Amino acid sequence: xxxxxxxxxxxxxxxxxxxxxxxxxxxxxxxxxxxxxxxxxxxxxxxxxxxxxxxxxxxxxxxxxxxxxxxxxxxxxxxxxxxxxxxxxxxxxxxxxxxxxxxxxxxxxxxxxxxxxxxxxxxxxxxxxxxxxxxxxxxxxxxxxxxxxxxxxxxxxxxxxxxxxxxxxxxxxxxxxxxxxxxxxx
Amino acid sequence: xxxxxxxxxxxxxxxxxxxxxxxxxxxxxxxxxxxxxxxxxxxxxxxxxxxxxxxxxxxxxxxxxxxxxxxxxxxxxxxxxxxxxxxxxxxxxxxxxxxxxxxxxxxxxxxxxxxxxxxxxxxxxxxxxxxxxxxxxxxxxxxxxxxxxxxxxxxxxxxxxxxxxxxxxxxxxxxxxxxxxxxxxxxxxxxxxxxxxxxxxxxxxxxxxxxxxxxxxxxxxxxxxxxxxxxxxxxxxxxxxxxxxxxxxxxxxxxxxxxxxxxxxxxxxxxxxxxxxxxxxxxxxxxxxxxxxxxxxxxxxxxxxxxxxxxxxxxxxxxxxxxxxxxxxxxxxxxxxxxxxxxxxxxxxxxxxxxxxxxxxxxxxxxxxxxxxxxxxxxxxxxxxxxxxxxxxxxxxxxxxxxxxxxxxxxxxxxxxxxxxxxxxxxxxx
Ligand code: HEM
Ligand code: FES
Numbered sequence: 213x214x215x216x217x218x219x220x221x222x223x224x225x226x227x228x229x230x231x232x233x234x235x236x237x238x239x240x241x242x243x244x245x246x247x248x249x250x251x252x253x254x255x256x257x258x259x260x261x262x263x264x265x266x267x268x269x270x271x272x273x274x275x276x277x278x279x280x281x282x283x284x285x286x287x288x289x290x291x292x293x294x295x296x297x298x299x300x301x302x303x304x305x306x307x308x309x310x311x312x313x314x315x316x317x318x319x320x321x322x323x324x325x326x327x328x329x330x331x332x333x334x335x336x337x338x339x340x341x342x343x344x345x346x347x348x349x350x351x352x353x354x355x356x357x358x359x360x361x362x363x364x365x366x367x368x369x370x371x372x373x374x375x376x377x378x379x380x381x382x383x384x385x386x387x388x389x390x391x392x393x394x395x396x397x398x
Numbered sequence: 399x400x401x402x403x404x405x406x407x408x409x410x411x412x413x414x415x416x417x418x419x420x421x422x423x424x425x426x427x428x429x430x431x432x433x434x435x436x437x438x439x440x441x442x443x444x445x446x447x448x449x450x451x452x453x454x455x456x457x458x459x460x461x462x463x464x465x466x467x468x469x470x471x472x473x474x475x476x477x478x479x480x481x482x483x484x485x486x487x488x489x490x491x492x493x494x495x496x497x498x499x500x501x502x503x504x505x506x507x508x509x510x511x512x513x514x515x516x517x518x519x520x521x522x523x524x525x526x527x528x529x530x531x532x533x534x535x536x537x538x539x540x541x542x543x544x545x546x547x548x549x550x551x552x553x554x555x556x557x558x559x560x561x562x563x564x565x566x567x568x569x570x571x572x573x574x575x576x577x578x579x580x581x582x583x584x585x586x587x588x589x590x591x592x593x594x595x596x597x598x599x600x601x602x603x604x605x606x607x608x609x610x611x612x613x614x615x616x617x618x619x620x621x622x623x624x625x626x627x628x629x630x631x632x633x634x635x636x637x638x639x640x641x642x643x644x645x646x647x648x649x650x651x652x653x654x655x656x657x658x659x660x661x662x663x664x665x666x667x668x669x670x671x672x673x674x675x676x677x678x679x680x681x682x683x684x685x686x687x688x689x690x691x692x693x694x695x696x697x698x699x700x701x702x703x704x705x706x707x708x709x710x711x712x713x714x715x716x717x718x719x720x721x722x723x724x725x726x727x728x729x730x731x732x733x734x735x736x737x738x739x740x741x742x743x744x745x746x747x748x749x750x751x752x753x754x755x756x757x758x759x760x761x762x763x764x765x766x767x768x769x770x771x772x773x774x775x776x777x778x779x780x781x782x783x784x785x786x787x788x789x790x791x792x793x794x795x796x797x798x799x800x801x802x803x804x805x806x807x808x809x810x811x812x813x814x815x816x817x818x819x820x821x822x823x824x825x826x827x828x
Contacts, residue, residue: 252483253459253484253488255483256482257459258483258484260483261481261482261483261486262481353786365746
């Protein structure tokens with residue numbers, strides 16, 4: 213232990229400078245250590261590798277009739293698949309983009325040449341409820357698409373938000389048609 | 399010592415006036431008077447505190463992904479190891495942390511034995527320490543069951559069955575502990591619940607431990623009481639810095655295990671999922687329980703013949719269990735078994751040697767505990783067990799009477815500063 217009682221006035225000043233430096237560098241290194249240690253704990257709570265592993269889902273659409281909708285689960289989320297009627301497609305196409313809260317053309321929401329098929333994540337972009345509209349008996353809202361009962365968001369036949377508190381259109385998951393009758397989600 | 403500090407920050411002052419947490423912390427961690435001659439053996443208390451916090455932190459996070467169900471427990475631990483981000487780190491920090499906790503606490507306890515820290519007026523401090531030790535053993539035991547490997551399962555089976563030696567109610571007690579007729583899902587669920595709770599009980603006990611410590615202050619390598627201000631230095635910065643340095647060294651040691659030999663201290667059989675129908679050829683507890691395991695198995699089968707008079711109540715199994723619990727209970731009587739006028743082994747030439755023999759004896763017990771109780775091992779185990787009790791129950795009282803102790807210094811400062819205490823006493827009082 214240093215003898216603190218016998219430092220001269222001159223030596224004392226030098227001592228202070230060195231100590232200040234040591235103290236500051238100790239604190240800086242210590243703080244960096246704490247920050248580096250915190251990361252594994254934070255990251256531990258993130259989705260783990262098995263959850264992230266993109267489980268992909270193949271779905272046979274050959275039996276679906278025009279106007280029919282089906283809900284499948286992908287990554288624990290509902291996926292809405294709808295085979296739209298010609299009238300529904302027309303309606304979605306003719307809406308001017310300026311009428312939309314989250315402007316997006318219908319063509320950008322379907323695969324080229326597959327206008328009939330709308331594949332979306334069935335989760336309301338407001339606060340996460342599942343909009344009604346998949347079943348024949350469901351209320352489809354004022355725009356003939358989906359209606360979220362939680363706070364009254366209306367989606368059109370392209371799944372775009374038209375009215376209500378939701379900020380964005382229903383999200384499109386990554387998907388592809390592997391052949392004419394099969395869609396692969398994920 | 400300085401009086402209560404004047405708090406400059408108005409918020410701090412406002413709170414401190416109503417609940418003096420800041421003044422309290424200042425007195426217990428900043429200007430707390432600490433003997434000026436403490437060596438690094440006094441580092442292990444704060445190390446134990448740090449490890450406890452690490453265990454609680456990593457344990458809390460493990461619990462977020464762990465699944466206490468016999469069908470999923472093993473897999474959930476493997477999932478933590480493979481799929482969860484940094485899960486391997488969290489688990490290895492936890493499992494090796496438990497080992498480090500025991501290592502640090504054992505050193506801490508043997509420090510107390512060497513320097514007579516359990517002696518008056520620190521008996522209650524010593525008791526609370528022993529309760530912490532008991533709670534640690536319970537925590538580690540139930541914790542080891544959680545990964546649900548073969549050692550988890552059979553360790554839990556063997557240890558809970560110890561209670562079957564209780565006369566008349568033994569079997570009923572075991573069933574009650576297990577929540578069934580064998581270790582099964584109810585057992586795992588309750589062990590998890592207790593494993594979550596007990597560390598917080600330990601935390602509370604640590605608080606009492608420190609409270610008791612701060613009443614009479616730390617003992618020191620000389621074992622003489624603090625007499626003047628010159629015998630002490632403020633805890634901060636002297637011991638905060640010293641403890642921090644020791645912590646750095648310790649963390650390197652700890653993480654050398656966690657990173658480079660994470661399974662060195664564990665048993666490979668615990669990576670085999672629990673199978674209630676197959677007992678592993680040899681059940682060995684974690685290293686920190688080995689000395690007690692040796693005592694448990696030390697009792698001869700022909701104990702009954704030797705003692706003739708006790709045969710009805712005390713079978714070999716019962717006697718082993720009693721001895722094992724007794725090995726900890728005697729420690730509670732240590733403050734009265736040792737009545738030497740001198741605390742520190744530095745001034746006790748004979749005790750000093752017996753102390754090292756006793757430490758060696760405990761290590762021998764640990765080594766015996768790791769081996770099957772057969773042949774020479776069994777004989778060594780018995781002798782070592784006998785010596786354990788003879789040291790505490792016979793040698794300690796005898797030494798207090800007959801040992802010729804060396805003269806004690808007048809005070810701590812007289813011993814550590816050549817000119818005596820006056821000069822430094824002034825400096826400290828300033
Ligand atoms: C006194 C402090 C503690 C000690 C001595 C301790 C000891 C242990 C031990 C020996 C194991 C088995 C290690 C293995 O081989 O996997 C374990 C596992 C476990 N502990 Fe703790 N523990 C403590 C605190 C905690 C706390 C506070 C929690 C939760 C809040 C916790 C949660 C767990 C979990 C979930 C496991 C199973 C996962 C695994 O096996 O790694 N522990 N503990
Ligand atoms: S969650 Fe759908 S409208 Fe609020």
